[in-house]
Amino acid sequence: MFLDQLRKIRDCCRNPYNKYVYPLSISGKPDWAETVHCDSRPQKDGIDIVTVAFNDERLIDKQSDLVKKHIRDENYTQIIVDNSTDKGKRRLIRDLCIRKNLVYVPVPRHIHRLIATRVFGGALSHAAALNWAYYNLLKEREMPIILFLDHDMMPMNDYRISEALGNQDFYGVKRDRADGWYVWAGFCAFRFAALSRIKPNFLPIMVKNTFLDTGGGNYPVLYRDYNIGKINFAPAKIYRIRKPEGNSKRDYSYHLDCVQVIDRCWLHIIQASNFAKIKGKDDMVNLVLDNLDKIREKINHAL
Numbered sequence: 001m002f003l004d005q006l007r008k009i010r011d012c013c014r015n016p017y018n019k020y021v022y023p024l025s026i027s028g029k030p031d032w033a034e035t036v037h038c039d040s041r042p043q044k045d046g047i048d049i050v051t052v053a054f055n056d057e058r059l060i061d062k063q064s065d066l067v068k069k070h071i072r073d074e075n076y077t078q079i080i081v082d083n084s085t086d087k088g089k090r091r092l093i094r095d096l097c098i099r100k101n102l103v104y105v106p107v108p109r110h111i112h113r114l115i116a117t118r119v120f121g122g123a124l125s126h127a128a129a130l131n132w133a134y135y136n137l138l139k140e141r142e143m144p145i146i147l148f149l150d151h152d153m154m155p156m157n158d159y160r161i162s163e164a165l166g167n168q169d170f171y172g173v174k175r176d177r178a179d180g181w182y183v184w185a186g187f188c189a190f191r192f193a194a195l196s197r198i199k200p201n202f203l204p205i206m207v208k209n210t211f212l213d214t215g216g217g218n219y220p221v222l223y224r225d226y227n228i229g230k231i232n233f234a235p236a237k238i239y240r241i242r243k244p245e246g247n248s249k250r251d252y253s254y255h256l257d258c259v260q261v262i263d264r265c266w267l268h269i270i271q272a273s274n275f276a277k278i279k280g281k282d283d284m285v286n287l288v289l290d291n292l293d294k295i296r297e298k299i300n301h302a303l
Contacts, residue, residue, distance in 0.1 A: 015206050018204070024128070025111060025127070026135040028108035031106055034094065034106050035103075035104060036094060036098055036103065038079070038137075040140050044141070044143060045075060046143055047076040047077070047143060047147060048079055049079065049147045050133055051149045051151055052129050052150065053080050053082045054084055054085075056273060057092040060151055062292070063153065066156070070155040070157060071159055071160075071161065072159065076161070077143075079133075081105050081133045083125065085112055094106070105137055107132055108132070111125065111128045112129075126185065127203045127204060127214040130202040130215075134202075147189045148189075149187060150185075151273070152269040152285075154266065154267040156267050156292070157300070158265075164234070164263060166232065169191050170183055171189045171232065172184055173186075173188075174233040177212055178208075179209065179210035180223075181219065181223060182223060183233075185213075188215065194222070198221045200221070201218060202214060202217055203216075204217065234262050234263040235262070235263060237261050239259055239261060239302070256280050256281060267288075267292070269285055269289075
């Protein structure tokens with residue numbers, strides 16, 4: 001009962017707190033001394049694939065290899081937007097980007113430090129990093145299509161982002177809630193023209209009594225104006241890759257034993273950053289990364 005009351009108080013504070021966070025999330029110019037391979041004014045005729053990194057260079061290494069192997073759009077740039085909290089990890093990810101000729105842009109440290117993630121959840125830091133990337137980099141680049149990816153999203157089959165988006169203004173996995181809906185921020189494509197008409201906001205928000213997670217702030221400024229029945233969304237399916245070993249909580253079993261397949265192509269290693277410090281999660285991530293080919297074969301057989 002006491003915890004329920006605390007949650008209600010927290011939810012009542014979300015939107016006022018987000019109004020404070022929003023200007024922080026778009027403040028601070030890129031540190032060009034630390035930025036690698038970045039052209040802020042490229043030829044505007046392609047796709048920006050934007051991956052938010054968080055304290056794990058292995059995922060960036062594997063994802064970038066698979067993006068090069070499977071993405072079939074003719075002109076794209078993968079940008080690693082580094083929201084890592086660990087300085088050592090930032091160095092490792094930057095060095096990796098130098099070696100692999102990936103664009104590397106570090107998120108200012110205040111984006112994470114000034115946001116009360118312990119109270120409002122780690123999604124707030126991720127969402128703020130997306131806001132910062134859009135307003136301080138992507139808005140100036142003006143690439144026609146932007147795809148945002150979590151660092152634990154691995155393409156397993158050939159894929160064309162432009163075909164998936166089609167003629168729509170956005171595309172991704174729909175998250176339905178009682179008083180609203182949004183597109184999951186871990187895999188979402190947008191037409192720049194649609195974003196440029198509004199003030200995008202990826203921060204979580206409350207709509208009436210409903211919590212909309214990362215990306216939810218775009219509901220009142222973007223999603224709400226669309227006929228949901230006429231929009232194609234990416235299908236998503238959960239697969240159990242190993243049997244639970246005495247896990248009593250469903251949520252822990254879900255995080256430890258399952259992966260998600262999105263649009264019949266993308267393998268989502270659920271919460272691979274393990275910011276919640278779930279025991280055994282790091283071993284599960286290693287298991288998946290070491291057996292991607294076998295997992296791909298099993299999933300393709302099941303599709």
